[in-house]
Amino acid sequence: MPSQTEITDILYSKIRSMGRNKIRADIASNVNVSQVYMHNILSECTAKLDVSSRDGNNKDDDRIVVLAEALLHFMLTATTLPSQRKIPVRDNLSIDVIVPNVQTLNRNPDKSIIVQFLSDSLDLKKIFQLEWLQPNYKNIWLIYASKPPPYKKYTIYSILPDTSLHKSYSNIIIDITNFLKEKGDKSLRFIH
Numbered sequence: 660m661p662s663q664t665e666i667t668d669i670l671y672s673k674i675r676s677m678g679r680n681k682i683r684a685d686i687a688s689n690v691n692v693s694q695v696y697m698h699n700i701l702s703e704c705t706a707k708l709d710v711s712s713r714d715g716n717n718k719d720d721d722r723i724v725v726l727a728e729a730l731l732h733f734m735l736t737a738t739t740l741p742s743q744r745k746i747p748v749r750d751n752l753s754i755d756v757i758v759p760n761v762q763t764l765n766r767n768p769d770k771s772i773i774v775q776f777l778s779d780s781l782d783l784k785k786i787f788q789l790e791w792l793q794p795n796y797k798n799i800w801l802i803y804a805s806k807p808p809p810y811k812k813y814t815i816y817s818i819l820p821d822t823s824l825h826k827s828y829s830n831i832i833i834d835i836t837n838f839l840k841e842k843g844d845k846s847l848r849f850i851h
Contacts, residue, residue: 683737693832723804724778727818770842777803
């Protein structure tokens, strides 16, 4: 199984081949293009990682989640969407991404999102711990590879193409942008 570093190397090799600045410019002029980039990058990188089935293999899920999280970090940076990443909360709990930031989450949870990646059953147990930070369940966005969480009260994204039950992960940048616009976030810095 490739290491986390090898997975991110595959991702950034693909980003470099597409042109990092071109991706930024394209998305800055039309945020909807982020969906196409995310879909293409995920498809090509999962093919290189030889991850094509949805059989629930934990090793495949781990690789897909590492890839998807690294891609989200790149896209948030490329789009300059306000966010904080890898926020330690308790000894056994770290939040993967908060949009726009911890201060907004503490002051006004309705204007913030927690994005959490799920790769195994231990991650499912952490979900309930997130509720004391974010009481608006729809603002807890869960990202999974092949085993969907059994809860319907959260906003759920599927990394691999299967949007019959949940949202497509490729749309997450568009959804974050729309959320921030809807909430009137003043830190939204998209350049058009």
